[in-house]
Amino acid sequence: MRKIEDYEPIVGSFVVRELFELGKRLSGKVVQNINSTSVGGGVAEILNRMVPLLRQLGINARWDVIKGGEQFFKITKKFHNALHGVKVSIDESEFEHFLEINNENARTMELVGDIIFVHDPQPVALIERKKELGGQWLWRCHIDFSTPQENVWIFLEGYIEKYDAAIFSAPAFARELRIPQILIAPSIDPLSDKNRELTEEEVNSVLERFQIERRRPIITQISRFDYLKDPVGVIKAYRIVKKHVDCQLVLAGGPATDDPEGEAVLNEVREAAKDDPDIFILLLPPGSDIEINALQRASTVVLQKSLKEGFGLTVAEALWKEKPVIAGAVGGIPLQITHKYSGILTRTIEGTAFWIKQLIQEPDFARRLGKNGREHIRNNFLITRHLKDYMLTFLSLLEGKESDIMYI
Amino acid sequence: MNPFNFYTKLDLIYLTNRRARNIIELLEGIREAPGSVIYYHTHRFLQQHVYLSPEPPNDFAYWTANTLQETLLAEKLAAIDIIEFKTIMELKNKLVKTIEEYLLMEPEIRNAPPGMEFHFMKSRSFVLQTGYVANDLKEFYKILEIIDINSLYFHVFEARMRLGKIDNDFSIWLRSVGEEEAAAVVSRLDPYTFTLEGLRARILNILKRRLDEKD
Incomplete structure (x- = not known):
């Protein structure tokens, strides 16, 4: 215990x-x-x-x-x-x-x-x-x-x-x-499998399993496949970025078995991704805490582009891992992110794409957001x-x- | 010698049932708010972002800038120099006056998007002893080096603005033990322009100089 x-x-x-x-x-x-x-x-x-x-x-x-x-x-x-x-x-x-x-x-x-x-x-x-x-x-x-x-x-x-x-x-x-x-x-519990420190080997082994490359930037959104998490909007933002920046997109989440819309959303996401080999749609079974932890830790930028949100604790999880996070200004997210201090708040696909590019191209600024974000979580969300x-x-x-x- | 008891404080946040969608409602809310609400919204960032420099400004300015996009008013609200006010009610009057003056310019009144309203809140402080007691300047210095940052916050910010003391607790104590000059230097600092750790370093520096002189 x-x-x-x-x-x-x-x-x-x-x-x-x-x-x-x-x-x-x-x-x-x-x-x-x-x-x-x-x-x-x-x-x-x-x-x-x-x-x-x-x-x-x-x-x-x-x-x-x-x-x-x-x-x-x-x-x-x-x-x-x-x-x-x-x-x-x-x-x-x-x-x-x-x-x-x-x-x-x-x-x-x-x-x-x-x-x-x-x-x-x-x-x-x-x-x-x-x-x-x-x-x-x-x-x-x-x-x-x-x-x-x-x-x-x-x-x-x-x-x-x-x-x-x-x-x-x-x-x-x-x-x-x-x-x-x-x-x-x-x-969040910093000692749980979803948030505890992982070794490089643990992170790499998860990436290898999903065949995601570590050497190219990784943009990640962890969430259920649900319209309110706007996964198709995330793909659209990624495509705008991809024109100028070589990167990969990971959309990972549990299959929403109790949600009749879940299947329809997943189909739309697959359709939007088409056969882009750099988009990884990962259906993770319950209990995939270490996989989620590793994907967040390997990310260059983490997104939570929700249109409506409860508290949105995935934001706190990513910030705790010192990741620059871009998230929708809805639900509990503005409590976790102060715009341009501890992350980025956006309301549109274009705005999200703009900030993804900025954070990939300006790693020092991205690092500062991540560091501030972690301290904010340490003080307020553990x-x-x-x-x-x-x-x-x-x-x-x-x-x-x-x-x-x-x-x- | 008069010992100094280091206290610390913990906060619980209360919602007040009141929210504002635009500047007029913000003004009404501030006018009718008790001191605890004004205190919370002008000091929250200091406590929640102890590591940030520069800190975001007070909540009223932050919301006006980031949600209403009223940059002129936001700048005026952010520029209110809290250290210049002796009581929270004086600070409240200044906030009211600043918004009233802005409204005289008859700006377009914009509503915040649904879900982005300003929520008036207040905090309740729970004060407890840390168990650390300084009997002289040397001990004071040693404890200040390691004491929890909330203790420093309590003795510098809360003592003056919430407990209505004439000065911060450190300066009051320094004066009581004959350290007039160090007391005056600490008292002159504008604590709102430091991170809390930066403020700790600055006060330690002042005390170190004094201790070196005594040696």
Whole structure:
């Protein structure tokens, strides 16, 4: 199991010491995390890492999962899409079933936390037991709420506003609420296979496997094959660059098996690539973390040309590897990139092509962006910062005061 | 001798429910914002980009330049010299006045593209002891060499602008132990024009000279 001290060479001894100091002040407090799945998905992945680390810091962190049948999860998937702005029809009986399952869980689940920390909309209505049980209740939104379908939002809002505070990942995802809203960005784990240091041999062996040349510039986008990640736009930008700069393009991502559009997007990408031998379309199976790590490390420029984005943590992953990144100014990306300081923000294919050329031809500038980017990630987007923010939130809730400065 | 306790601080960011799409809404938002909001948006870059030189300017200037493309106003907002203001409310008034003057020129009012609005936020500081205490100038120097950069930030920026002290904590302490000249030199520095590490090096340099004189 990973230890907090393992992060010390990366973030420094003061950061680790501060985490233990905060832990002391929360020693023995029960923080009960509740979500809807223990495997798969970003939330489970985060909790799998965070809960053991919080326990090492002295907090009695627990993790429980609500139970629900196929129908419940079909409904929550509809909620998920509706909150992302997709037009979805949800009828009264589906709202009722959602509440029934929540009530059933609220009755049967042991709710014991000094802080009950509920993640995402699936278990949101557990809050109905707050009056009876007391304690502090925290709701964490991991998804983009910026353009939700109105009826689903109104339904959820009634429950969210009963919590003591809500946490959002980016300002653009937040809604107008009558409870305190805290901004806590997600994070990457620098010790995970996707982000840890790799040897030259490890990087080269991945490139050899995919027959990508190391001696020519490599432009890479790692993402699902999804219209919103604009892979065809990436190919168009590459073609503009290719007129003057000999380079290769890597589009790598998982096959979007749960996305009916995935296949269509992939076909369009293949059609756009035609038989250009310098375009590599790589369908990576789940768990290809070392391959992704190696492809990012071997890249000259990394792209994330999204048209719409959640937080876009692939940007943080590439910046952590000191890569110059060009990304769409959407979702959580502007929090990770300050234009021309720690990366480049673009909005068009032509702009993306212009900056790819600049960064390939001006390696000193590209290097500076990469270096700044890595420091920005070190200070703001590593798991240690995420732990600190959670602990400050717990302290804030338990203290109950609203002052701008709190001596602890 | 009066010992110096090194504190440090950690931040938690709060959203305020308020956003601006254009300059008029930005002005209204600033007018109605409490000091904690103004403090956050004029000091965020310092803390999040401790390594950058030159740092990006305050959030108001950055958004005005990069999202609204209002370069004239952006330049005026970026040029506001924070060190010249003793309180956050004075700084707020200057921001308001700068935008009001710009609006008198009747510029075209452009809206930010959807999703690129300015979000007003504030930070809450959690202050804790580092366990480092200096009993004399030599010890102070040694601790300052190694102390976490957030501690330096707290004693220089937060003490003056957020806690409303007349000077930064270092100068106040130096004066209290009879180091008037070093206190005055540190006090005269414009800390907003350094990276935090650059500022640490500069203060160490001032103290080193004083220690050499004493030896």
